[in-house]
Amino acid sequence: MKSKKLLILLSLLLVVSVFVSACSSGEDTATPEPETPTTGEEKPVEKILRTNNSSEPGSLDPALAQGTHESWILNNLFEGLMKHDSTGQVIPGMAKEYTLSEDDLTYTFTLRDDIYWSNGDPVTAQDFEFAWKRALDPELAADYAFQLYYIKGAEAYNSGEGTVDDVAVKALDDKTLEVTLETPTAYFLDLCAFYTYYPVNKSVVEANPDWAKDPSTYVCNGPFMLKTWQHNAKIILAKNENYYDKDSIKLTGIDFDIIEDENTAWQKYEGGEYDILVTLPQAVVAQLKAQNSPELEIGPQVGTYYYNLNNDKKPFNNKKVRQALAYSLDRQTIVDKIAQGGQIAATGVVPPGLLDENGKDFREVNGDLIGYDVEKAKALFAEGLAEEGMTVEDFNAQKFVLLYNTSEAHKKIAQAAQEMWRTNLGIEIGLENVEFQVKLDREKAGDYDISRAGWIGDYSDPMTMLDLWYSTGPFNDANYNNPEYDKLIDLAKSTADQPVRFDAMRKAEKILMEDVPIVPVYFYTQPYAVKPYVSGIYKTPLNYPTITYADINR
Numbered sequence: 083m084k085s086k087k088l089l090i091l092l093s094l095l096l097v098v099s100v101f102v103s104a105c106s107s108g109e110d111t112a113t114p115e116p117e118t119p120t121t122g123e124e125k126p127v128e129k130i131l132r133t134n135n136s137s138e139p140g141s142l143d144p145a146l147a148q149g150t151h152e153s154w155i156l157n158n159l160f161e162g163l164m165k166h167d168s169t170g171q172v173i174p175g176m177a178k179e180y181t182l183s184e185d186d187l188t189y190t191f192t193l194r195d196d197i198y199w200s201n202g203d204p205v206t207a208q209d210f211e212f213a214w215k216r217a218l219d220p221e222l223a224a225d226y227a228f229q230l231y232y233i234k235g236a237e238a239y240n241s242g243e244g245t246v247d248d249v250a251v252k253a254l255d256d257k258t259l260e261v262t263l264e265t266p267t268a269y270f271l272d273l274c275a276f277y278t279y280y281p282v283n284k285s286v287v288e289a290n291p292d293w294a295k296d297p298s299t300y301v302c303n304g305p306f307m308l309k310t311w312q313h314n315a316k317i318i319l320a321k322n323e324n325y326y327d328k329d330s331i332k333l334t335g336i337d338f339d340i341i342e343d344e345n346t347a348w349q350k351y352e353g354g355e356y357d358i359l360v361t362l363p364q365a366v367v368a369q370l371k372a373q374n375s376p377e378l379e380i381g382p383q384v385g386t387y388y389y390n391l392n393n394d395k396k397p398f399n400n401k402k403v404r405q406a407l408a409y410s411l412d413r414q415t416i417v418d419k420i421a422q423g424g425q426i427a428a429t430g431v432v433p434p435g436l437l438d439e440n441g442k443d444f445r446e447v448n449g450d451l452i453g454y455d456v457e458k459a460k461a462l463f464a465e466g467l468a469e470e471g472m473t474v475e476d477f478n479a480q481k482f483v484l485l486y487n488t489s490e491a492h493k494k495i496a497q498a499a500q501e502m503w504r505t506n507l508g509i510e511i512g513l514e515n516v517e518f519q520v521k522l523d524r525e526k527a528g529d530y531d532i533s534r535a536g537w538i539g540d541y542s543d544p545m546t547m548l549d550l551w552y553s554t555g556p557f558n559d560a561n562y563n564n565p566e567y568d569k570l571i572d573l574a575k576s577t578a579d580q581p582v583r584f585d586a587m588r589k590a591e592k593i594l595m596e597d598v599p600i601v602p603v604y605f606y607t608q609p610y611a612v613k614p615y616v617s618g619i620y621k622t623p624l625n626y627p628t629i630t631y632a633d634i635n636r
Contacts, residue, residue: 128334129634131616134347135338136361137487137518138314143294144280145217145224150538151518153277154360154626158319158336159302160280163191163210163259164271170542170622172271176205176281176303186266186578187234191259198324199283200300200307207253212284214251215239225556226278228549229540232270232575234262266578272541272624305331305630314340332618332633342488342517351611357634358619360610360627363490367609368422376614380424381621383606384435384539386547388428389484389499389532390525393599394561397477398531402466404598408452410459410506411499413603420494423609428602429453430591432544435623439580444544445605448588451595452602456506463507478510485525486534487518495603496534525559535559538606539624544587545574551594562599 137151147156165175174180177191197205214233217224218240231237233251238244250262263270273279283301286293293299300308305325310318317338321331339356341347344363351359362370370378391398391407398404413427426434429450436444467473484500486492493515500511511532516524524530537557539546549555552571553563570590574583595602610627612619618632 129332130335130337131333131358131629131632131634132337132356133339133358133360133629134341134350134356135317136340136342136344136347136489138340139317140519140522141294142300142308142311144277144282145213145222145226146294147277148225149518149522150626155317155319155338156277156280157625157628158304158306158630159308160277160304162275162277162279162281163193164274166275166622166625166628168620168622168628170624172275175275176210177274180271188260188262189270190254191261193257193259194326195257196326197303198326199286200302200322200324201283201286202324203283203285203301204256205281205303206256206284207259208256209281209284210259211251211253212287213280213282215246215249216282216287217278218249219246224278228556229273229276229278232263232265232267232273234264236264265576268580269541269543269545272543276540306333306336309335316340330631332631333629336629344490356613357616358610358612358627358629358632360608361489361491362423362609362611364420364422364494370609370611371422375611377611379610379612379621379627381608381610381627382435382623383608384433384542384546384623385537385606386428386431386433387425387495387534387536387603387606388431389601389603390530390535390560391599391601392528392531392533392561393563394528395531397467397470397472400466400470401597402462402469404466404601406459406463406466406507407503408459408598408601409455409462411502411601411603412454414454416495416498417604420498421491421604424607425604426607428604430595431600431602432547432587432591433539433605436539436542436544436546438544439584444584444587448591451592452598459506474508481510481512482531483512483514484532484534485514485516485521485530487521488515492534499603528561533559535600536606542624544584544591545571548587548590548594549575551599560599562594562597564593564597567593567597 135151139152141147144156144160147153161175163175163177164172167173176193176197178194180189180191182189193207199205214230218227218230218236220240220242227240233249235244235248235250239246239249252260254260286301290299297308297311305322306319307322309320319336321334344361347359348363348366350356391404393399417425417427429452432444434443434445438444438447484496486496496513500513503509503511525533537550549571550557551562553568567590570586574586577583615636616632616634619627619629621627
């Protein structure tokens with residue numbers, strides 16, 4: 083009996099001991115915690131999406147960014163008044179709602195009540211007003227300032243002919259932003275989802291002009307925050323717990339490598355180091371298509387791949403020489419045998435997928451404006467060179483070079499163009515590859531002969547392509563100047579009459595393809611690979627794959 087009581091006492095002591103241990107789990111103990119606790123709240127699972135960005139961003143300041151190598155990251159760090167949903171439709175973002183005046187000129191946006199910066203400050207209408215006027219400030223010299231020219235007084239201020247007070251964007255209070263346009267602009271809400279229109283934290287930027295250069299001072303309002311930026315190596319984002327829709331964000335972070343070599347990046351994807359890869363070697367795309375791989379996605383893309391011709395350099399100043407280079411390029415062979423990603427041989431500069439005033443595809447209505455005609459190219463080339471007092475030998479003696487940014491895909495396409503021009507026109511063009519940002523800088527400086535370029539639409543209208551070659555446009559890297567073309571672009575931007583507007587754009591494209599300051603190659607698609615355990619990624623025609631709402635379930 084005594085032994086039985088002793089056994090009961092020992093059992094009770096053991097229970098008490100276990101209970102005390104459980105209540106003391108926050109204290110340091112010599113006994114390690116089990117990997118999978120059977121009681122208490124489980125730790126959240128880390129879900130880090132790993133990928134490659136392919137190029138070092140020139141800036142992660144929304145006002146200064148100018149390419150997809152920056153916007154793919156920025157679209158996860160910031161959010162504008164509007165944003166795109168999974169179908170590509172524009173929906174409210176930071177804005178809760180908006181109204182439009184009867185004359186289609188004044189938008190009044192009402193901001194959400196639950197929006198905060200990553201540092202905890204509320205996002206205000208004053209932040210938007212400050213950000214847009216800052217991007218227009220001539221001293222900032224933002225390349226994309228022209229995208230704000232739709233706002234009344236914006237172009238005058240940016241060009242030094244007006245003042246900041248003339249820019250018709252005004253915070254009526256913390257939650258109300260009023261914007262008046264120069265003319266009715268059907269795609270203005272699209273622009274409000276574009277990164278140049280993102281807000282910045284007014285107090286942070288005013289206190290520190292270099293705020294965007296260091297993760298420790300970087301403040302944003304999107305689903306993620308900038309945690310690490312190792313230049314030319316890695317960018318790491320972490321989930322922003324202050325984001326109003328944080329419950330829809332399944333990832334705890336996104337890791338971007340910065341590797342320019344496509345083959346190296348593919349090897350990392352194939353080896354399980356990446357969960358998604360958006361720039362694939364052409365041979366890999368062909369292989370995955372042949373295998374009908376479930377990991378390959380061919381995403382829609384509103385954009386055009388082309389070659390700039392430096393119109394300020396002889397003999398590229400001659401229209402017939404430019405036409406010869408365009409007509410001697412076999413685009414169909416390039417897309418079928420080299421690109422191999424479902425691209426479409428370019429027959430103009432405006433890609434398919436942009437509708438006209440009648441709801442028809444602009445590209446289809448405006449027809450094929452450029453093609454492949456070797457005999458025509460040879461005749462034009464001979465005439466153009468003669469007008470410049472040159473022979474083929476003189477041309478070759480100049481040792482002209484095609485500049486492209488480092489990429490196996492760009493290299494192979496450049497080699498194909500090089501060979502076509504050699505075979506069809508008897509000319510020798512050298513090749514030079516540089517880092518993407520270096521290429522952009524050299525194009526801006528006019529330090530090139532021929533250069534590879536590409537443009538992805540910023541909004542759903544043909545103007546997103548056509549205003550690139552406006553004579554004073556910031557992205558007119560070909561240095562094209564045709565007053566008649568400028569006049570048509572001005573007309574299309576200044577009228578609310580849709581038939582007049584689209585007729586002007588159709589005429590403008592025809593003039594552009596007659597003058598061929600650039601040589602269109604193909605209309606983009608975007609092949610990318612995604613691991614089967616990743617869900618929630620979607621691709622809209624205007625953007626890189628949206629990874630914001632991805633989920634990982636290994």
